[in-house]
Amino acid sequence: MENAITSKTMAERERVSLMAEWTRLGVLFNTAPAPYRVDLEELIVRTAGFARMDERLFVMAASWLADHHRLLDARRLGRKLDNQSNESSAVAGAMLSLALQEASSATQLRAAVKHCEPIDEKQPLYFILFMYPALLDLVKQEALALFDDWGFWHNDVTLKRSAIRPVAWINRQCPELRLRALVGTGLDSEILDLLREESHTIAELTRLTGATYAATHTAAMRLLGRGLLRRDVDSRKPLRLNMNSMPWIID
Numbered sequence: 001m002e003n004a005i006t007s008k009t010m011a012e013r014e015r016v017s018l019m020a021e022w023t024r025l026g027v028l029f030n031t032a033p034a035p036y037r038v039d040l041e042e043l044i045v046r047t048a049g050f051a052r053m054d055e056r057l058f059v060m061a062a063s064w065l066a067d068h069h070r071l072l073d074a075r076r077l078g079r080k081l082d083n084q085s086n087e088s089s090a091v092a093g094a095m096l097s098l099a100l101q102e103a104s105s106a107t108q109l110r111a112a113v114k115h116c117e118p119i120d121e122k123q124p125l126y127f128i129l130f131m132y133p134a135l136l137d138l139v140k141q142e143a144l145a146l147f148d149d150w151g152f153w154h155n156d157v158t159l160k161r162s163a164i165r166p167v168a169w170i171n172r173q174c175p176e177l178r179l180r181a182l183v184g185t186g187l188d189s190e191i192l193d194l195l196r197e198e199s200h201t202i203a204e205l206t207r208l209t210g211a212t213y214a215a216t217h218t219a220a221m222r223l224l225g226r227g228l229l230r231r232d233v234d235s236r237k238p239l240r241l242n243m244n245s246m247p248w249i250i251d
Contacts, residue, residue, distance in 0.1 A: 011050075011053065014046075014050055015050065015053070015054055015057070016031065017034070018043070018046060018047055018050060018057055019031045019057070020032060020033060020034040021034045021038045021043050022043070022047075022057070022060060022061065022064065024038050024173070024174060025038055025040070025043075025064065025068075025170060025174060025177070026064065026068070026164055026165030026166075026169055026170045026173070026174075027060045027061075027063075027064055027163065027164060027165075028163040028164070028165070029056075029060065033173075037175070037176040038174070038176060039176075040071065040072065040073070040176075040177065041072070041073055041076045041077040041080055042080065044061065044065075044072075044077060044080075044092065044095075045077070045080045045081065045084060045088065045092065047061045047095070048084070048088045048089075048091040048092035048095060049084070049085075049088040049091070051091055051095065052087075052091060052125060052126055052127050053126075053127055053128075055126055058091070058094075058095060058125075058126075059158070059159060059160055060160060060163065060164075061095055062095045062096075062098040062099045062159060063099075063159040063160045063161050063163065063164050064164050065095070065096065065099035065103075065109060066098075066099040066100075066101075066102040066103045066106075066159055066161060067103075067161055067164045067167075068164070068167060068170065069099065069103055069106040069108045069109050070106075070108065070167075070180075070185070071167070071170070071177050071180050071181070071185060072108045072109070072112070072185060073108075073180070073185040073186070073189065073190060074107070074108040074109070074111035074112040074185070075111070075186065075187075076190060076209075077112045077115075078111065078112050078114070078115040079210055081112065081115040081116055082115055086117060086119055086120075087119055089115075089116045089117045090116065090117060090118050090119045090150045090151050090152070091125075091150075091152075092112075092116050093113055093116030093117070093118065093149075093150045094125065094146070094147055094150040094152055094154075096109050096112055096113040096116065097113060097146050097149070097150070098146065098157060098159070099159075100113065101146065101157060102159060102161070108185065116150070118149060118150045118151040119150070119151035119152075120151065121151065122148075122151055122152070122153060123151065123152060123153070124136055124139060124152065124153045124154070125147055125152040125153065125154040126154070129153075136153070138155075139153050139154060139155050140153050142155035143155055144156075144157060167181070176193070179192050179193060183223075183228075186219075187209060187211050187215060187216065187219045188219050188222065188223060190209050191205055191209065191216070191219055191220060191223065192223065192228060192229075192241065194208055194209070195229065195239060195240055195241050196241060198237070199232070199235065199237040199238070199239060199240040200237050200239055201236070201237050201238065201239065202216055202217050202220055202239065204237070205220065205239070220239060224239075227242055227245045228241070228242055228245050229241060229242055230242045
């Protein structure tokens with residue numbers, strides 16, 4: 001009994017945490033926004049791992065992605081998805097596919113969804129349906145191909161895009177995503193974000209990003225040329241942000 005109570009408490013804490021982080025990124029949940037910087041790709045992965053217990057999280061995350069997929073680092077998300085359980089991978093695939101239905105030209109979503117795998121045995125998308133056999137039978141009958149492709153029974157593709165704040169609001173409120181608005185969502189922004197925390201060598205950045213040394217070196221030289229980085233020749237970790245170019249990154 002005590003273990004069940006503990007598990008329920010932990011699940012509720014995770015639900016509240018996820019909602020707070022999505023609120024910070026512009027989802028209109030009735031909760032206070034997280035007061036800390038949010039890792040978007042990690043948030044998507046965590047949401048996929050929890051969403052079968054909360055339909056709102058699944059729908060609102062998909063709605064946000066439909067609107068703001070241009071802020072998504074697909075390469076980084078793909079790396080994270082490669083390390084998820086089969087169930088979480090399938091839920092993420094369904095979530096990304098739902099967003100793609102309304103953002104069909106979103107290359108970021110298409111790239112990320114390639115890292116997802118369906119589950120082998122069909123199940124309802126949401127756990128609560130196990131408690132309602134008659135409703136589950138109806139959902140099976142009306143199951144949509146979008147979800148069936150990932151191994152789930154579900155019959156609703158309605159998004160809530162009116163409950164997603166515009167990108168201008170996100171840029172004002174979320175300094176962790178401003179870099180992406182400035183330089184895009186590829187390796188350049190990932191390097192800048194890593195250097196926000198501390199200085200690094202190119203070799204360290206290569207290891208942290210998972211990119212090749214050549215690609216990392218090229219991106220770093222590009223950022224140096226734009227004045228967004230500084231190089232301290234006498235330091236063991238010579239690359240750092242040029243705060244004179246973008247003091248707003250500290251917000």
